Structure formats: structure tokens, C-alpha cells
Amino acid sequence: xxxxxxxxxxxxxxxxxxxxxxxxxxxxxxxxxxxxxxxxxxxxxxxxxxxxxxxxxxxxxxxxxxxxxxxxxxxxxxxxxxxxxxxxxxxxxxxxxxxxxxxxxxxxxxxxxxxxxxxxxxxxxxxxxxxxxxxxxxxxxxxxxxxxxxxxxxxxxxxxx
Amino acid sequence: xxxxxxxxxxxxxxxxxxxxxxxxxxxxxxxxxxxxxxxxxxxxxxxxxxxxxxxxxxxxxxxxxxxxxxxxxxxxxxxxxxxxxxxxxxxxxxxxxxxxxxxxxxxxxxxxxxxxxxxxxxxxxxxxxxxxxxxxxxxxxxxxxxxxxxxxxxxxxxxxxxxxxxxxxxxxxxxxxxxxxxxxxxxxxxxxxxxxxxxxxxxxxxxxxxxxxxxxxxxxxxxxxxxxxxxxxxxxxxxxxxxxxxxxxxxxxxxxxxxxxxxxxxxxxxxxxxxxxxxxxxxxxxxxxxxxxxxxxxxxxxxxxxxxxxxxxxxxxxxxxxxxxxxxxxxxxxxxxxxxxxxxxxxxxxxxxxxxxxxxxxxxxxxxxxxxxxxxxxxxxxxxxxxxxxxxxxxxxxxxxxxxxxxxxxxxxxxxxxxx
Numbered sequence: 001x002x003x004x005x006x007x008x009x010x011x012x013x014x015x016x017x018x019x020x021x022x023x024x025x026x027x028x029x030x031x032x033x034x035x036x037x038x039x040x041x042x043x044x045x046x047x048x049x050x051x052x053x054x055x056x057x058x059x060x061x062x063x064x065x066x067x068x069x070x071x072x073x074x075x076x077x078x079x080x081x082x083x084x085x086x087x088x089x090x091x092x093x094x095x096x097x098x099x100x101x102x103x104x105x106x107x108x109x110x111x112x113x114x115x116x117x118x119x120x121x122x123x124x125x126x127x128x129x130x131x132x133x134x135x136x137x138x139x140x141x142x143x144x145x146x147x148x149x150x151x152x153x154x155x156x157x158x159x160x161x
Numbered sequence: 162x163x164x165x166x167x168x169x170x171x172x173x174x175x176x177x178x179x180x181x182x183x184x185x186x187x188x189x190x191x192x193x194x195x196x197x198x199x200x201x202x203x204x205x206x207x208x209x210x211x212x213x214x215x216x217x218x219x220x221x222x223x224x225x226x227x228x229x230x231x232x233x234x235x236x237x238x239x240x241x242x243x244x245x246x247x248x249x250x251x252x253x254x255x256x257x258x259x260x261x262x263x264x265x266x267x268x269x270x271x272x273x274x275x276x277x278x279x280x281x282x283x284x285x286x287x288x289x290x291x292x293x294x295x296x297x298x299x300x301x302x303x304x305x306x307x308x309x310x311x312x313x314x315x316x317x318x319x320x321x322x323x324x325x326x327x328x329x330x331x332x333x334x335x336x337x338x339x340x341x342x343x344x345x346x347x348x349x350x351x352x353x354x355x356x357x358x359x360x361x362x363x364x365x366x367x368x369x370x371x372x373x374x375x376x377x378x379x380x381x382x383x384x385x386x387x388x389x390x391x392x393x394x395x396x397x398x399x400x401x402x403x404x405x406x407x408x409x410x411x412x413x414x415x416x417x418x419x420x421x422x423x424x425x426x427x428x429x430x431x432x433x434x435x436x437x438x439x440x441x442x443x444x445x446x447x448x449x450x451x452x453x454x455x456x457x458x459x460x461x462x463x464x465x466x467x468x469x470x471x472x473x474x475x476x477x478x479x480x481x482x483x484x485x486x487x488x489x490x491x492x493x494x495x496x497x498x499x500x501x502x503x504x505x506x507x508x509x510x511x512x513x514x515x516x517x518x519x520x521x522x523x524x525x526x527x528x529x530x531x532x533x534x535x536x537x538x539x540x541x542x543x544x545x546x547x548x549x550x551x552x553x554x555x556x557x558x559x560x561x562x563x564x565x566x567x568x569x570x571x572x573x574x575x576x577x578x579x580x581x
Contacts, residue, residue, distance in 0.1 A: 013349055013350070013438060015544075015546045015547075017525070017526075017544070017546040017547070017548065017549050018546065018547060018548075021526065021548060022198075022525040022526045022527055022549075023526055023527070025198045025227075025228075025527075026198075026228060026232075026233065026235035026236045026239055027235065028201050028202055028205065028239075039553075040547045040548040040553040041547065041553075059350055060349060060350040060353065060383060063349060063350070063383065064285065064380075064544060064546060065284070065285045065525070065544075066199065066283055066284055066285040066287075066299040066300060066301050067198065067199065067301075068199070068202050068283075068301040068302040068303060069202070072202075086350060086353060088350070088353070088383060089353065089354050089383070089385060090285055090299050090300060090301060090380075093300065093301060093304055094301035094302075094303065094304075097301060097303035097304065098301075098303065139185075139317075141185045141315070151303055151304065151307055152206055152209060152210055152303060152306070152307075155210050155212075155306075155307055155310060155311070156209070156210045156211065158311075159210060159211060159212060159310070160211075
């Protein structure tokens with residue numbers, strides 16, 4: 001899968017209270033959650049971001065609460081991928097469970113807001129501004145789960161089988 | 162090579178004699194828990210997979226603690242859905258209303274978790290039950306659905322970091338000061354994907370309430386779980402609260418650790434985490450000029466009896482500062498009742514505190530104590546992220562119960578000796 005889009009940069013330790021503040025957690029509608037994504041840091045982000053754009057972040061992206069509303073809010077805006085130096089562990093699982101791809105790569109200092117980026121998710125090859133970086137491979141177990149169509153599809157097949 | 166306590170619990174639940182860090186295991190779970198925020202998404206997934214029922218109606222737990230008593234219509238609708246699901250599937254451990262407390266204080270108190278268990282919860286602070294010698298960790302709603310239906314979960318076996326604590330505890334210093342000190346030392350991702358194991362004479366000297374506080378905040382260092390060994394205090398706690406047999410696992414002497422830290426608890430001081438990360442830790446003594454609008458004493462970290470007892474001993478005969486609000490949130494109905502019987506409520510009321518029903522409430526900026534733009538709070542809670550308790554330009558300082566109570570009296574960040 002080749003993804004091409006514009007970069008939105010967010011720094012280190014982007015917590016899930018930033019990705020979607022708790023005051024919106026009574027909502028489960030992805031559209032509503034998307035409208036408030038990153039609100040405390042960048043209130044205009046949901047209006048300005050375009051489907052296909054990609055988030056690039058530093059360390060520990062998605063730290064904090066286990067709320068699955070966070071990857072839902074990001075995917076609701078049409079963002080297919082987050083690239084970060086490292087991810088918090090609960091967010092890492094939740095993102096893949098919700099169809100948001102994540103790649104671990106140290107590109108934060110190589111790119112600027114608004115740069116065009118080109119990513120081959122399967123090989124982890126990231127191209128941006130003349131740089132080519134290879135992301136850490138997605139763990140084989142995760143790849144298997146993705147190939148099954150995600151945890152819920154895997155479970156569905158298991159129950160039907 | 163030996164195994165850590167975390168590896169042993171995971172091996173036992175994966176029916177293996179040996180596991181090591183980095184390995185993926187498919188493990189049996191003893192309990193799956195969700196709350197009024199995370200359960201609605203889990204139940205949507207439950208419908209999507211076409212599951213007929215849960216793996217065990219005694220091992221799926223719902224605690225409606227976050228936005229309750231229902232803060233608005235949406236919250237009420239969410240609780241109604243969970244209630245209807247619980248009725249339909251005969252969920253034994255469904256807690257709401259006067260039966261409900263903050264999940265991570267309530268489950269151990271109700272005896273639903275014992276040593277040796279493997280517990281998952283759709284709430285990041287599920288790591289709290291490590292204080293009992295159980296493996297417990299937070300997951301998202303989808304993983305929780307998988308657990309609810311199958312009674313299983315996939316887990317990567319974490320490596321472990323050992324925190325060996327020695328020395329004598331100074332007066333007023335609790336598990337909360339220790340865990341803030343540790344997060345300040347290793348950072349908010351210092352234990353990313355790892356187990357945080359606590360050992361040593363200073364840990365043996367700690368109450369169960371303080372151990373729960375420490376295990377609770379493993380996630381604030383990025384940890385997968387916090388864990389303690391079972392001793393006489395753990396056994397006494399389980400005897401009082403749980404009817405179920407337990408299994409006490411011990412780390413082998415040749416178990417492998419990613420890191421070992423030696424900590425002298427006599428030196429940690431009154432740790433306070435400044436905005437906007439739990440790792441931004443300073444001593445309360447350095448922060449005495451900061452005006453505080455609101456103090457919150459409660460939450461799954463510090464809403465237990467020991468915390469209320471300490472706060473009451475400092476607030477007794479004193480008044481909360483003018484223009485400062487002090488909100489006390491006993492974590493469960495049992496703690497609420499005992500605090501009332503012991504006279505702490507009269508002390509709090511005389512001092513001018515507000516006493517809230519058990520709820521997560523202001524900790525996550527839900528309700529019952531939201532901050533305005535520019536306001537500052539000292540809270541015994543676990544997170545001080547940007548806008549966590551209200552307006553994005555409000556601030557939260559995390560502290561133990563003694564600093565929180567002293568701050569309420571002074572209206573500025575204070576150590577207890579400044580007000581007594």
C-alpha cells in the first residue's frame with residue numbers, strides 16, 4: 001500500500017487527552033470525535049487537515065488513557081497513517097484494531113509541516129524531501145492480524161467457523 | 162534462566178512452563194472490565210462480531226464510574242446501554258449508583274482480583290491490581306471485546322525493571338511521592354512496554370493503599386504493568402476482601418531485568434509533578450509561590466482511606482483558604498462510609514471542603530470540578546496533561562494527600578509542616 005499526503009507535525013508525548021479531550025468521550029460517532037481531534041493544541045486541525053494527510057510525531061505518541069476514541073478521531077479525518085519515533089503501548093494496539101496504520105521511524109527532524117511524503121507501508125520505505133528512511137518493521141504478529149482483516153474480523157471468522 | 166513474577170503469571174495463563182520477554186502469548190484471562198466510557202465502544206464491536214454471549218458472566222465487570230452520576234443525556238444513554246446489556250447477559254458484577262465506586266479501588270475491595278490473576282480492563286489504570294501480585298493491564302475497547310467473548314488475550318511478554326527501595330519513610334511521605342519521584346527519574350516513557358517490579362524493605366513497610374497508588378501510575382511511565390510480591394499485608398487484605406483462592410508467584414533470583422534501580426525513600430521528599438507531564442517533578446518546597454484555585458483529593462490513585470485519613474489529620478481544626486476550593490472524593494461507598502464513621506467528614510465540612518460522591522469526575526475533566534482558563538489545581542490524581550481538568554490553559558499539579566491538604570489550607574503549594 002503506497003500512501004501519499006501532506007505532513008502534520010506534532011512533538012513528543014502527544015497524549016490521548018490531546019488527541020481527543022475527555023469531555024467528548026460520551027460520543028461514539030466518529031464524525032463528532034474527528035471534529036475535536038487535537039483540539040487543545042491545534043483547534044483548527046480538523047478543518048484544515050485533508051483526507052490522506054499523515055501525522056509525524058516524536059516519542060511516546062498516544063500516551064495516557066486507553067480510549068479507543070483517539071484512533072477513531074484520527075481515522076475519522078481520513079488520516080491513514082501516523083509515523084512516530086515511538087508509540088505508547090495501548091495506543092499501538094488500539095490503532096491497528098481500528099485500521100490506523102502506525103510506523104516507527106525517526107524522521108521528525110528531517111521533515112517540515114506541509115511537506116509531501118510518500119510511504120510504502122508494506123516495506124516501511126518513507127520518502128520525503130530527498131530523504132529515504134526505512135521504518136522499523138511492523139511485528140510479524142501484527143502483520144498476520146492485519147492480513148486477517150484486524151482483530152474483529154479475525155474474531156468474527158472464528159465465531160462463524 | 163529464571164523468570165520474573167510477571168513472566169510466571171503470563172506463562173501460567175498461557176499454559177506454558179517458560180516464557181521470556183518479547184514473546185507473544187495467547188493467554189487466558191481471569192477478569193475483563195470496562196467502564197461507562199469504554200464499554201459503549203466494546204458493546205458496538207460485540208454486536209458487529211455477532212457474538213451470542215460473554216465467555217463467563219461472572220468474569221466480565223462493568224463499572225459506571227467516569228461520567229456518573231450521569232453528567233448529561235449522552236452519558237445517561239451510554240449507561241443505559243450497558244445496563245441493558247448486563248441484564249440481557251446476566252452480568253453478575255455490574256456496578257452503578259450506590260453500589261458503584263471508582264473501578265480500580267472497587268475491584269480489589271470487592272475481592273474480584275487476587276494474587277496470580279491475569280486481568281484486562283478497558284482503562285489504562287487497570288495496572289493498579291499489580292499491588293496484589295496480579296498481572297493487570299489496560300487495553301482498548303476492541304481488545305476488551307475479544308476478551309469478553311473468548312476469555313483470552315494476546316500479549317507481548319514485557320521485560321521488567323526492578324525498583325529496589327530501602328530506607329525509612331519520613332512522616333507524610335507515601336507511595337504517591339515515591340511513584341512521582343520514579344517517573345521524574347525515568348520519564349513518561351522510561352518504562353515503555355515494560356513491567357515495573359517493586360521490591361525491598363521500604364516496599365514491605367508500605368500499606369496496601371500506598372502500593373495501589375504506586376501500581377496505578379505504572380502507565381504514567383509507559384509501563385505495561387506494575388507488580389508487587391505477596392507478603393503478610395497482601396494476604397491480610399485478600400483475607401478481608403476475597404473469598405477466592407489466590408496464587409503467590411515470586412521472581413526467581415536469576416530472573417532477567419532490563420534495569421535495576423536502588424532508591425532510598427528517606428531522600429525522595431514531597432514530589433509534585435508540575436504541568437503538563439507526570440515526569441515534570443519538583444519538590445513542593447520549590448513551588449511555594451504558586452497560587453492554587455482548586456484542590457482535589459480522590460481518584461483511583463489516592464481516594465482510599467489512608468489518603469482521606471492523612472488529609473483529615475492535616476485539615477482538622479483548619480480552614481480551606483479563601484478563593485480556594487477543596488474537593489474530597491472518597492473512591493468507593495465503603496471508603497465513604499468508613500470516612501464518615503471515623504469523623505473525617507465533619508473535619509472536612511468544618512474546614513470548608515466539598516465532599517463528592519465516588520466518581521472519576523474532575524480527574525479527567527469530566528464533571529464535578531472543572532477548571533476555568535488560567536486556573537490551577539493541585540490534585541492527588543494521576544495525570545496533568547494539557548487541559549486534563551478543564552480549559553486547555555488551566556494547569557494541574559500532581560501531589561500526594563499531605564501536600565494537597567496543606568495546599569488547600571494555604572491556597573499556595575505547601576508542605577504539611579507549613580500549616581501544622
